[in-house]
Amino acid sequence: MSLKQFIQDLRERKEIAKSGGGEKAMLKQKAMGKLTARQRITSILDEDSFQEYDMFVEHVARDFDMEKKILHGDGVIIGTGTIHGAPICIYAQDFTVAGGSLGLMHSRKICKIMDHALKMRVPLIGINDSGGARIQEGVNSLAGYGEIFFRNTMASGVIPQISVILGPCAGGAVYSPALTDFVFVVENISKMFITGPSVIKTVLGEDYTMEEVGGAKVHCEISGNAHFYAESEEECFEQIKKLVSYIPRNNQIVAKKIEAKNPLAKMKIENIVPDSPKLPYDMGDIIRSVADDSDFFEVMRDFAANIIIGFGRMNGETCGFVANQPLVLAGVLDCDSSDKAARFIRFCDSFNIPLITLEDMPGYLPGIDQEHMGVIRHGAKVLYAYCEATVPKITVIIRKAYGGGYIAMNSRHVRADFVFAWPTAEIAVMGPEGAANIVFKKEIENAEDPEAMRQKKIQEYKDKFANPYVAAAKGYVDEVIEPADTRSRLLHALAVSRDKFAYRPEKKHGIPPF
Amino acid sequence: MDKEELETFRVYIAEYQTKLTTKFKARKKWVPINKNHVLASIPGTILKIMVVEKQKVKAGETLLILEAMKMENRIIMPFDGIVASINVNQGEMVPKNHVMIEVIPG
Numbered sequence: 001m002s003l004k005q006f007i008q009d010l011r012e013r014k015e016i017a018k019s020g021g022g023e024k025a026m027l028k029q030k031a032m033g034k035l036t037a038r039q040r041i042t043s044i045l046d047e048d049s050f051q052e053y054d055m056f057v058e059h060v061a062r063d064f065d066m067e068k069k070i071l072h073g074d075g076v077i078i079g080t081g082t083i084h085g086a087p088i089c090i091y092a093q094d095f096t097v098a099g100g101s102l103g104l105m106h107s108r109k110i111c112k113i114m115d116h117a118l119k120m121r122v123p124l125i126g127i128n129d130s131g132g133a134r135i136q137e138g139v140n141s142l143a144g145y146g147e148i149f150f151r152n153t154m155a156s157g158v159i160p161q162i163s164v165i166l167g168p169c170a171g172g173a174v175y176s177p178a179l180t181d182f183v184f185v186v187e188n189i190s191k192m193f194i195t196g197p198s199v200i201k202t203v204l205g206e207d208y209t210m211e212e213v214g215g216a217k218v219h220c221e222i223s224g225n226a227h228f229y230a231e232s233e234e235e236c237f238e239q240i241k242k243l244v245s246y247i248p249r250n251n252q253i254v255a256k257k258i259e260a261k262n263p264l265a266k267m268k269i270e271n272i273v274p275d276s277p278k279l280p281y282d283m284g285d286i287i288r289s290v291a292d293d294s295d296f297f298e299v300m301r302d303f304a305a306n307i308i309i310g311f312g313r314m315n316g317e318t319c320g321f322v323a324n325q326p327l328v329l330a331g332v333l334d335c336d337s338s339d340k341a342a343r344f345i346r347f348c349d350s351f352n353i354p355l356i357t358l359e360d361m362p363g364y365l366p367g368i369d370q371e372h373m374g375v376i377r378h379g380a381k382v383l384y385a386y387c388e389a390t391v392p393k394i395t396v397i398i399r400k401a402y403g404g405g406y407i408a409m410n411s412r413h414v415r416a417d418f419v420f421a422w423p424t425a426e427i428a429v430m431g432p433e434g435a436a437n438i439v440f441k442k443e444i445e446n447a448e449d450p451e452a453m454r455q456k457k458i459q460e461y462k463d464k465f466a467n468p469y470v471a472a473a474k475g476y477v478d479e480v481i482e483p484a485d486t487r488s489r490l491l492h493a494l495a496v497s498r499d500k501f502a503y504r505p506e507k508k509h510g511i512p513p514f
Numbered sequence: 515m516d517k518e519e520l521e522t523f524r525v526y527i528a529e530y531q532t533k534l535t536t537k538f539k540a541r542k543k544w545v546p547i548n549k550n551h552v553l554a555s556i557p558g559t560i561l562k563i564m565v566v567e568k569q570k571v572k573a574g575e576t577l578l579i580l581e582a583m584k585m586e587n588r589i590i591m592p593f594d595g596i597v598a599s600i601n602v603n604q605g606e607m608v609p610k611n612h613v614m615i616e617v618i619p620g
C-alpha cells in the first residue's frame with residue numbers, strides 16, 4: 001500500500017468508528033430530543049478544540065454471543081479540548097451504542113481520561129447517557145464502576161469535576177455524579193435513580209413515571225442531587241461554560257481574574273431591606289448590589305431556597321457567596337440548607353475561592369420532623385465547613401443573627417477574618433420576644449397587666465440587645481458599617497487577605513458529620 | 515416581590531412574612547409509634563399468614579412471612595397478646611410502614 005492508501009484506510013476506519021450505533025440509532029436519539037455524544041462534546045468545548053482518543057477500542061465480552069457484536073468505541077467517547085481557551089478533559093457516553101451500557105473497555109476509556117485529568121490537573125466533565133451496567137459483561141462492568149468511583153474520590157478537591165446527566169443514569173452509575181462537584185440536569189432528558197419505576201412497581205405495586213422518581217425537577221428541588229437545571233441541552237451547555245469561567249483548573253491556582261466592573265447603578269443597596277424585621281426581601285438583590293457587574297451565578301437555586309449559594313466576582317476575582325434568604329422560610333437554617341451550604345463552603349475552600357457570607361437568619365427551623373431528620377448532625381456540617389476553611393472568610397450581618405445560627409454563619413468564633421454588621425443587625429442569643437419571655441418571666445407573670453409588661457420588656461430587650469453594638473463592644477464584630485459602604489469594605493478586606501495563611505493541625509483527614 | 519405569595523411563618527415566638535417551599539408544605543405530620551401496630555419495616559409481599567384474628571400469641575411467635583428483597587422475613591409477635599385484626603391478605607403487596615396486623619397485650 002502507498003502512504004496515501006494507508007491514510008485512506010485510516011480515514012475509513014475513523015468514519016466507521018464515528019458512526020456510533022448507526023444512522024437508525026442516531027435518529028432515535030434525535031427523536032428523544034437528545035443530541036449525539038459527539039455533538040454534545042463539540043457544543044461544550046471551544047470550536048475545533050476537541051481531540052479524541054481510544055476511538056478504536058473494542059469490547060472484550062465473549063459470552064452470550066457478544067463476540068459477534070461490534071460496539072464502536074465501546075459506547076463512550078473520550079478526549080481533551082478547551083473551554084474559554086483553558087484545558088478540559090471530557091467523556092461522553094454514547095447511548096446509540098448498546099444503550100451506552102458500561103462494559104470493561106468502556107470503563108477503561110473513562111478511567112484513562114480521568115487519570116489524565118488528575119495527572120494534568122485539569123477539570124473533568126463527564127456526560128452520562130447510559131442504560132447502566134452491560135449485563136453480558138457481569139462483574140467486569142461492576143469493576144468498571146468501582147474504578148471510576150475511586151478516581152472520582154481521588155480527584156475530589158484536586159480538580160473540579162462536573163457531571164452532566166443527559167439521559168438515563170441509573171443504579172450504581174448514579175454514584176459517579178454524586179461524587180463529583182456539580183451535577184447538571186435537563187428537563188425531560190435527565191433521569192437519575194437507584195431503583196426506577198419498574199422496580200418500584202414490582203416491589204410496591206405503585207405506579208410512578210420516570211420524571212416523578214428521578215426527573216430533572218425532582219433532583220433540583222427535592223433530593224438536592226443536582227445543582228443546575230436547564231430546559232434544553234443548549235441552555236445546559238451555556239451553564240457549564242459559565243460555571244467553568246468562575247472556577248480554577250485545579251487546587252494549586254486561583255480562578256482566572258477578569259476585568260473588574262462596578263455593580264449596575266440601578267442596584268441600590270439601601271433600598272432593599274424593609275424597615276420591619278418581620279418583612280422579607282430578596283437576599284439575591286444584596287449580592288447583586290455588591291458583586292461586580294451585579295452578576296451572581298447561583299448554584300442549587302431551587303433546592304433549600306432558604307439559603308443562597310453561588311459565585312460572583314469582586315474586583316474581577318471569583319468569590320463564593322453564602323447567604324440566608326429571608327424570602328424563603330424566613331431564612332432559617334434546616335437540614336437541607338445546612339447540607340447545601342456546607343458542601344459549597346468546602347468546594348470554595350478546596351479551590352481557593354474566598355467566601356463572603358451575608359447573614360439574616362432567625363434560627364433553626366423548629367419542628368419534630370427536623371429533629372428526627374437530624375438537624376443536629378446536618379447543622380454541624382456548616383460549622384465544620386466554616387471552621388475548617390482557610391480561604392479568606394468575610395461576614396456581613398445584615399439583620400438577624402440569632403443563637404446557634406449566628407455562630408454557624410461564619411462568625412468571628414469559627415474564624416471569620418472580617419465581620420461587618422449593618423446598623424440594622426440584631427446579634428443576640430435569640431429574638432427579643434423569646435428572650436424577654438425568659439429573662440423577665442417573673443416580672444411579666446407578676447405584673448397587673450402581663451401583656452403590657454411583656455411588650456414593655458420586649459422593647460427593653462430590643463433596645464439593649466437587638467443591635468450590633470453589644471457584639472461590637474466585645475470585638476466579635478469588627479466594624480458596624482453603613483450599607484452603602486458594603487462593597488468597598490468587602491473589596492478592601494479581600495485585598496488585604498490575598499496572602500492569608502491559616503494554620504490547621506496536620507491530620508490524615510477530619511471526620512466531618514457526613 | 516409578590517406580596518400575595520407571602521405567608522405568616524413562625525420561628526419560636528416571632529412571626530415572619532415569607533414564602534414557603536413545596537417541600538416544607540409537603541412535610542408529613544409526625545405521629546408517635548403505636549406499639550400495638552405491626553408495621554412492614556420494608557416494602558414487600560405477604561407470603562403467608564400464620565395466625566387468625568382473636569388468636570392468643572406468645573412473644574416471639576411468627577405472625578406472618580413478609581417477602582422482601584428476595585428474603586423471607588419472619589414477622590414476630592412483639593409481646594404476649596391477642597391478634598386484634600389482620601389487615602393484609604396472602605399475596606398482597608404492602609408499602610413500608612403499612613399496618614399489617616394489630617395486636618393487643620394480654
